[in-house]
Amino acid sequence: xxxxxxxxxxxxxxxxxxxxxxxxxxxxxxxxxxxLMILIFFYAYLTLSWNIVGGFAxxxxxxxxxxxxxxxxxxxxxxxxxxxxxxxxxxxxxxxxALMAVIIGYPCFKLRGAYFALSTIGFLEAFRIVVENTNExxxxxxxxxxxxxxxxxxxxxxxxxxxxxxxYYYIILIMMFIAxxxxxxxxxxxxxxxxLAIKNDLEAAESLGVNIAHSKLKxxxxxxxxxxxxxxxxxxxxxFIDPANIIGAYLAFEIVFIAVIGGRGTLLGPILxxxxxxxxxxxxxxxxxxxxxxxxxxxxxxMLIVVMLFLPRGINDSVLKIYxxxxxxxxxxxxxxxxxxASR
Amino acid sequence: xALLEIKNLTKSFGxxxxxxxFDLTIDKGEIVGLIGPNGAGKSTVFNLIxxxxxxxxxxxLFNGESIINRKPYxxxxxxxxxxxxxxxxxxxxxxxxxxxxxxxSKVEKAGDAQIKAMEILDFVKLAPKxxxxxxxxxxxxxxxxxxxxxxxxxxxxLLLDEVMAGLNPKxxxxxxxxxxxxxxxxxxxxxxxHVMRVIMTLSDRVAIIHHxxxxxxxxxxxxxxxxxxxxxxxxxxxxxARN
Numbered sequence: 001x002x003x004x005x006x007x008x009x010x011x012x013x014x015x016x017x018x019x020x021x022x023x024x025x026x027x028x029x030x031x032x033x034x035x036l037m038i039l040i041f042f043y044a045y046l047t048l049s050w051n052i053v054g055g056f057a058x059x060x061x062x063x064x065x066x067x068x069x070x071x072x073x074x075x076x077x078x079x080x081x082x083x084x085x086x087x088x089x090x091x092x093x094x095x096x097x098a099l100m101a102v103i104i105g106y107p108c109f110k111l112r113g114a115y116f117a118l119s120t121i122g123f124l125e126a127f128r129i130v131v132e133n134t135n136e137x138x139x140x141x142x143x144x145x146x147x148x149x150x151x152x153x154x155x156x157x158x159x160x161x162x163x164x165x166x167x168y169y170y171i172i173l174i175m176m177f178i179a180x181x182x183x184x185x186x187x188x189x190x191x192x193x194x195x196l197a198i199k200n201d202l203e204a205a206e207s208l209g210v211n212i213a214h215s216k217l218k219x220x221x222x223x224x225x226x227x228x229x230x231x232x233x234x235x236x237x238x239x240f241i242d243p244a245n246i247i248g249a250y251l252a253f254e255i256v257f258i259a260v261i262g263g264r265g266t267l268l269g270p271i272l273x274x275x276x277x278x279x280x281x282x283x284x285x286x287x288x289x290x291x292x293x294x295x296x297x298x299x300x301x302x303m304l305i306v307v308m309l310f311l312p313r314g315i316n317d318s319v320l321k322i323y324x325x326x327x328x329x330x331x332x333x334x335x336x337x338x339x340x341x342a343s344r
Numbered sequence: 345x346a347l348l349e350i351k352n353l354t355k356s357f358g359x360x361x362x363x364x365x366f367d368l369t370i371d372k373g374e375i376v377g378l379i380g381p382n383g384a385g386k387s388t389v390f391n392l393i394x395x396x397x398x399x400x401x402x403x404x405l406f407n408g409e410s411i412i413n414r415k416p417y418x419x420x421x422x423x424x425x426x427x428x429x430x431x432x433x434x435x436x437x438x439x440x441x442x443x444x445x446x447x448x449s450k451v452e453k454a455g456d457a458q459i460k461a462m463e464i465l466d467f468v469k470l471a472p473k474x475x476x477x478x479x480x481x482x483x484x485x486x487x488x489x490x491x492x493x494x495x496x497x498x499x500x501x502l503l504l505d506e507v508m509a510g511l512n513p514k515x516x517x518x519x520x521x522x523x524x525x526x527x528x529x530x531x532x533x534x535x536x537x538h539v540m541r542v543i544m545t546l547s548d549r550v551a552i553i554h555h556x557x558x559x560x561x562x563x564x565x566x567x568x569x570x571x572x573x574x575x576x577x578x579x580x581x582x583x584x585a586r587n
Contacts, residue, residue: 188454189454190448190451190452190453190454190457193441193444193445193448193454193457194445194448196434196436196437196441197434197437197445200434200435200436200437201432201433201434201435203416203428203432204428204432204433204434204493205434205445206415206416206417206420207394207416207417207420207425207426207428207494208417208420208445208446208449208493208494208496208497209417209420209421209446209448209449209497210417210445210449211417212417
């Protein structure tokens with residue numbers, strides 16, 4: 001059986017899964033369900049972007065929502081003030097986010113481990129508090145803690161706004177695959193090898209010609225850029241941005257939970273982690289959220305402890321083992337079937 | 345023009361004078377040995393050459409160009425490779441991936457890096473283990489990987505810091521042969537070693553450093569007879585002189 005033909009399970013299983021993801025909205029019409037899927041893909045997208053710095057380079061950032069914040073505020077302000085479509089505003093936001101990532105990274109990357117993580121929280125909280133307490137910048141209102149509404153345009157592809165869930169579903173699904181592709185290409189490139197080397201042994205990497213600062217800042221810029229775009233998506237989905245959420249520590253921590261439980265530094269970890277944690281998060285929010293705010297974070301914490309005890313590298317490796325076992329079973333079945341036919 | 349010229353190199357750490365007015369010249373194609381008691385300043389000299397920290401005073405010229413304020417990644421790109429005394433493999437990467445990181449200093453594409461890395465791994469005879477994770481290697485193989493990785497950066501000068509430490513006699517023999525082959529490939533070698541036999545057999549010239557100062561320099565046989573060296577290394581050199 002040809003390894004790359006359509007009849008090989010190695011091809012049709014992943015292909016089938018991708019097709020299923022694209023077909024879901026045609027079959028499951030419930031907006032609540034679609035919203036859940038959108039959130040799963042959204043968190044996966046943010047975590048995939050985070051993974052470039054937190055997983056590949058090994059620098060755990062607990063303040064990545066600084067970038068969703070910049071992305072969301074930039075595209076929204078450009079929309080409100082200049083009528084610029086968020087499709088373009090999103091890139092402006094992304095560039096600013098990348099710039100901020102480099103500016104934050106420059107001093108912070110000199111710090112190791114926990115100190116780096118603390119410094120990212122510091123920046124995030126400072127940024128959030130500044131925005132919350134600022135009503136206008138150079139005469140442009142940003143409304144501080146009140147938040148801003150994204151001007152309504154109804155159903156408009158041009159202005160990145162839709163009345164139904166389906167368009168958002170497809171957009172974020174494609175974004176997720178783009179982020180996955182970007183991380184895949186990085187992992188196979190010189191840049192990816194260098195990041196991995198830095199994560200393994202800083203001194204050895206340097207002695208082999210790796211410019212540590214340059215690599216880390218490049219990772220920060222790419223990660224910040226992608227995360228910024230995620231911020232714009234969120235703004236267009238919810239049509240309302242406020243600092244507590246879009247520059248929120250909760251969201252920043254959730255990303256890290258998903259990455260660690262999914263598998264930091266792996267390709268699919270962020271997606272697996274998101275599929276596991278987001279439904280849990282939404283369920284706890286639905287059933288307990290009204291009474292106890294933030295309970296889903298307690299659940300996340302508990303899951304984190306369990307995973308760290310039994311699967312310290314995240315669920316990625318175990319899931320892939322099960323996946324390959326299934327593939328091999330299917331392959332054997334397939335070749336037996338062929339033999340059966342041939343022997344007649 | 346000498347490949348490496350060190351003049352009047354001095355470095356102190358607080359009150360500790362680690363390297364004091366150290367002079368040394370290394371010509372292309374040579375194998376120069378650096379010996380001395382533990383704590384004499386040998387690894388510090390290596391650190392100063394590669395740029396881990398800058399010297400307090402003195403010059404280091406590589407191919408006529410000063411490399412004093414260069415960082416380690418820059419000196420590597422200029423052509424100085426280094427194998428560390430305490431091996432530093434990338435533990436969660438395979439032998440091949442480890443070597444590819446070295447190869448990437450001179451190439452851009454992963455395919456080219458892989459070819460180059462495989463060539464080096466074949467040369468040091470680590471190719472059969474290329475897909476093993478570095479953390480699972482024996483100490484001898486880790487040392488060999490350290491060597492392969494440094495070689496993959498295509499250096500003109502290779503600094504070897506006690507590559508024989510912890511090896512059994514057979515492994516030591518193999519490594520001596522390997523180092524000779526490396527020289528044949530056109531690399532110049534600057535070797536720190538404690539195993540006398542190794543240094544004396546391999547080196548064209550030997551320098552002895554003691555309490556940060558160079559106390560002798562010359563051909564191995566001359567240096568072994570030098571009184572100051574025998575005093576610093578009472579016993580070892582004695583045995584060698586007998587041979």
